[in-house]
Amino acid sequence: MPSAARVRNNVVIPLHKLEGTDATFFTFDGLVDGKEHIAIGLGDFDKVEVPLVRLHSECLTGDVFESQRCDCGAQLEEAIKKVKEQGGYILYLRQEGRGIGLYNKIDAYALQLEGYDTFEANQKLGFADDLRDFEVAAQMLHTLKADRIRLLTNNPNKVQQLEQYKIDVTETVTTGAFISAGNHSYLKAKVLKANHQIDVTSDDAS
Ligand SMILES: Nc1nc2c(ncn2[C@@H]2O[C@H](COP(=O)(O)OP(=O)(O)OP(=O)(O)O)[C@@H](O)[C@H]2O)c(=O)[nH]1
Numbered sequence: 001m002p003s004a005a006r007v008r009n010n011v012v013i014p015l016h017k018l019e020g021t022d023a024t025f026f027t028f029d030g031l032v033d034g035k036e037h038i039a040i041g042l043g044d045f046d047k048v049e050v051p052l053v054r055l056h057s058e059c060l061t062g063d064v065f066e067s068q069r070c071d072c073g074a075q076l077e078e079a080i081k082k083v084k085e086q087g088g089y090i091l092y093l094r095q096e097g098r099g100i101g102l103y104n105k106i107d108a109y110a111l112q113l114e115g116y117d118t119f120e121a122n123q124k125l126g127f128a129d130d131l132r133d134f135e136v137a138a139q140m141l142h143t144l145k146a147d148r149i150r151l152l153t154n155n156p157n158k159v160q161q162l163e164q165y166k167i168d169v170t171e172t173v174t175t176g177a178f179i180s181a182g183n184h185s186y187l188k189a190k191v192l193k194a195n196h197q198i199d200v201t202s203d204d205a206s
Pocket residue numbers: 055056057058059060069070072075095096097098099100105108109118122152153154155158175186196
């Protein structure tokens with residue numbers, strides 16, 4: 001079980017998304033990695049028995065600018081809609097570039113233009129494929145008393161890590177496949193090398 005943290009504050013922020021969405025933003029004291037991660041409660045998050053949860057790693061290029069190099073912007077949009085409908089939390093985790101940071105991710109993109117895939121580019125820069133440790137996500141969920149969750153993901157490593165940190169994942173809900181010409185090879189590498197559950201065979205993906 002991760003060490004104890006506590007909710008520092010929470011505030012309801014109305015969003016423009018989906019014709020008006022009330023989102024409760026939670027901040028924390030005592031998180032294991034000292035970063036400013038946010039939990040966002042949507043829908044009946046405080047009433048549902050088993051909340052739907054999305055662990056969303058920050059992606060400035062995708063989340064803010066809707067980059068076509070990845071599927072993050074579309075996944076975040078989908079998560080807001082589904083979690084609002086079903087009640088639960090989006091944990092917005094400050095793990096840009098799977099933990100290597102924004103500048104290094106841009107360096108990795110430059111290498112990908114030379115032909116390396118997303119994991120090879122990380123290795124060429126001296127990083128592991130994926131630096132993310134989801135202990136902090138488990139700590140946030142324990143703090144919110146969300147020890148039993150349904151997880152919105154295609155990434156089996158997120159499920160394994162949460163279980164390891166004593167979160168009971170009762171169901172894995174796969175995200176949509178947001179495939180475009182620009183992100184097809186990125187998604188294919190995740191399927192081949194990290195066992196992501198995405199159907200990348202669609203025709204418009206070449
Ligand atoms: N290092 C690196 N990071 C990338 C690249 N493309 C996207 N990312 C980062 O990958 C992360 C994607 O995170 P998520 O969507 O939460 O996780 P996921 O592992 O794809 O799993 P899902 O839950 O199935 O979406 C973000 O932090 C992005 O910034 C890349 O080419 N290299």
